[in-house]
């Protein structure tokens with residue numbers, strides 16, 4: 081497959097330069113610092129979901145917020161979360177088992193379970209708060225998260241046009257405010273509902289008088305860091321109430337949907353590959369037998385070849401973030417790893433761009449390049465990670481993949497995501513065998529900002545992934 085690079089105009093908006101080229105990624109995402117800020121349209125939408133958070137603020141505030149919060153995401157800090165993730169994964173197993181006891185033949189909607197488990201991890205670590213999402217079917221936060229992107233799924237093209245208009249058409253914002261009282265706007269409604277309830281929890285926990293982290297020994301956890309920043313008098317180390325609450329909304333939105341969707345896709349692909357599933361199961365059992373107390377540590381998870389190969393393959397093959405949308409802050413020339421033919425017929429290995437040019441880096445395409453991953457790049461095959469690859473350009477935060485983005489705006493929680501996925505996948509594969517459901521051909525990737533699994537014809541129910549689950 082040739083590296084795609086094209087300009088296109090969705091709806092009536094500006095042309096977008098779209099590419100999956102790895103050298104272009106390195107230039108625009110990894111190395112450009114703040115010279116390629118996030119596209120304004122995207123920031124506008126994310127602001128509706130999270131407010132003044134690390135995800136939406138401009139360069140100066142971003143640098144300050146990121147510096148304050150980085151220590152909470154260090155490798156050392158993340159390792160301390162392993163027992164927490166393990167205990168949540170055990171509760172997840174218990175929840176699925178109890179559902180199977182009621183009806184052993186019933187297909188299990190695994191995406192919902194995974195989303196609830198991720199919410200518990202973030203809830204406890206960011207707010208020191210148990211949402212009880214694995215035990216309480218009516219958990220309001222779990223419902224709000226599950227439906228956060230439904231509106232975006234239903235209105236994908238229209239939504240993009242609308243966000244563009246919000247940014248570019250004078251008074252559109254005010255007009256839509258009035259219009260929304262008459263015409264329903266599902267995307268805006270779910271965003272507003274989500275933002276309201278995350279702020280309610282945040283206010284109770286982070287801004288209450290005498291707020292303290294209740295996670296003993298976790299002096300640098302996110303919660304302690306946010307509480308400390310809120311009372312700091314040093315301008316460079318301080319965050320006001322609005323910023324603190326906005327971080328809470330951004331961590332829940334950024335950390336739950338992504339991790340749980342990746343895991344759901346991993347289980348779907350493993351259901352198609354029983355041999356790989358079995359190899360993974362045996363590898364985990366062998367690791368447990370080797371360890372005197374049976375407890376697997378972060379280093380042990382990192383040393384399991386199949387576990388890590390499956391996770392890398394799912395991040396390559398089913399990345400949940402589809403596009404990284406940027407805009408050029410100044411005129412520039414973007415280099416390409418693989419030359420392309422211009423409309424003039426000339427082969428070019430660099431593309432000049434003007435200030436303001438919108439660029440969509442296509443993460444899902446970058447993971448399917450046959451020039452990097454071989455002729456079977458379109459096949460889910462974890463064992464490719466045991467072979468030498470042709471990845472000459474280094475990119476991103478993890479394993480030369482674009483899935484966690486890179487550079488100054490790359491995923492702050494990438495280590496967290498990896499550890500949580502390692503722990504949860506190992507726990508589930510040890511306890512269950514996963515098989516495809518009767519309607520598996522109807523399971524599709526649904527573009528709604530992220531790329532979660534949905535069932536054809538049942539999109540209104542939100543992201544779902546039913547699987548046959550057999551206890552071992």
Ligand code: HEM
Nearest residue numbers: 134135334335338339401483484485489491492493496497
């Ligand atoms: C498998 C799991 C995950 C994936 C695939 C993922 C993916 C991403 C991507 C692609 C971005 C960058 C978007 C861009 O450059 O425009 C991002 C940013 C971010 N992610 Fe993640 N993420 C994951 C897990 C997490 C977790 C667990 C957390 C929090 C606990 C988190 C919090 C964030 C935040 C706060 C940002 C914004 C960073 C900034 O702008 O400085 N993510 N994530």
